[in-house]
Amino acid sequence: MLSLKAQTQPTSRPAAGYVQVNTLTDEHRAEALDFLAARPIHTVYMAGLIRDNGLVSPLNRGSFYGYRDEEGRLAGVAIIGHITAIETTSDAALEAFAHLAQEHGQAHAILGESEMVEQFWKYYAQAGQQLRLACRETLFSQSWPVEMREPVNLRRATLADLEQVMPVHAAMAFEECGVNPLEKDPEGFRRRTSRRIEQGRVWVLVVDGRLIFKADVISETPEATYVEGVYVNPEERGKGYGLRCMSQLGRTLLQGTRAICLLVNERNQGAHGFYRKAGYKMRGHYDTIYLA
Numbered sequence: 001m002l003s004l005k006a007q008t009q010p011t012s013r014p015a016a017g018y019v020q021v022n023t024l025t026d027e028h029r030a031e032a033l034d035f036l037a038a039r040p041i042h043t044v045y046m047a048g049l050i051r052d053n054g055l056v057s058p059l060n061r062g063s064f065y066g067y068r069d070e071e072g073r074l075a076g077v078a079i080i081g082h083i084t085a086i087e088t089t090s091d092a093a094l095e096a097f098a099h100l101a102q103e104h105g106q107a108h109a110i111l112g113e114s115e116m117v118e119q120f121w122k123y124y125a126q127a128g129q130q131l132r133l134a135c136r137e138t139l140f141s142q143s144w145p146v147e148m149r150e151p152v153n154l155r156r157a158t159l160a161d162l163e164q165v166m167p168v169h170a171a172m173a174f175e176e177c178g179v180n181p182l183e184k185d186p187e188g189f190r191r192r193t194s195r196r197i198e199q200g201r202v203w204v205l206v207v208d209g210r211l212i213f214k215a216d217v218i219s220e221t222p223e224a225t226y227v228e229g230v231y232v233n234p235e236e237r238g239k240g241y242g243l244r245c246m247s248q249l250g251r252t253l254l255q256g257t258r259a260i261c262l263l264v265n266e267r268n269q270g271a272h273g274f275y276r277k278a279g280y281k282m283r284g285h286y287d288t289i290y291l292a
Helices: 026-036 040-053 091-102 114-127 159-177 186-198 241-253 269-277
Strands: 021-023 062-068 074-081 083-088 109-113 131-142 202-207 210-220 225-232 260-265 281-291
Touching (some): 021 091, 026 040, 026 062, 026 074, 040 083, 040 131, 040 210, 062 091, 109 114, 114 131, 114 281, 131 159, 131 269, 159 186, 159 210, 186 202, 210 241, 225 241, 241 269
Parallel strands (some): 083 109
Antiparallel strands (some): 021 062, 109 281, 131 260, 131 281, 210 225
16 A cells, blocks of 8 residues: 655655646647557546547646656656646656645545555655545456357446436445545536436446446547446346446447556455456556545
């Protein structure tokens, strides 16, 4: 897990290269996407936002920044906002992005590969920010469809499914981070869930009017697709619905992307076994820090 020692380490120097950080706008779209495409399963969240909304949009719930090397080339990209995510190999870029993030008053969570998040937190926490919760997650991905299982009537959700989808997704969010979006931001949560459904990004299996399975496609790029919110109705578990739905969803999504990836809490070993059976392989470890 994240080392809490990082909260108390002193600042050794000002952020090196801080002046090398600039706000990214839509004129930087091709440059940013090219940079992020070097490691697609690790950057799919940011790349998906750019493809969906552009670099400047309230729908991103944050702002994109670039860190440039001495020759002016991008050496880091970050979105700083409700969810903060970073892609870089530069310690100076991490420090610069951390100082920018300290100025953002609406930050909810920091997400990224474990080593990167730990280093980022070392700089970020110097301003006295307290973490509320730290979670270690495992990154899984799939690049080839598994053997076809018995098909089910898996389909894209419609707005008629909204009232069943919302409470399930909210309950999953509360279980993961301790915040229920239906209580904290009901109008915004309804709006975001409705938009995702209208984009064709929510997949459901409904039998006799009951929601049996759900999965949300959060980001889509030609290189990778990021899935979360995978749910199987507790009363229907152990009947094969989950594997059949994931098999069918994987074959469908892989027609338009090279890989599917998702994050699983490292303590949920049952889910780890489930995704391995569904054809996924472990690719790395991530940390999510939920802020106080």
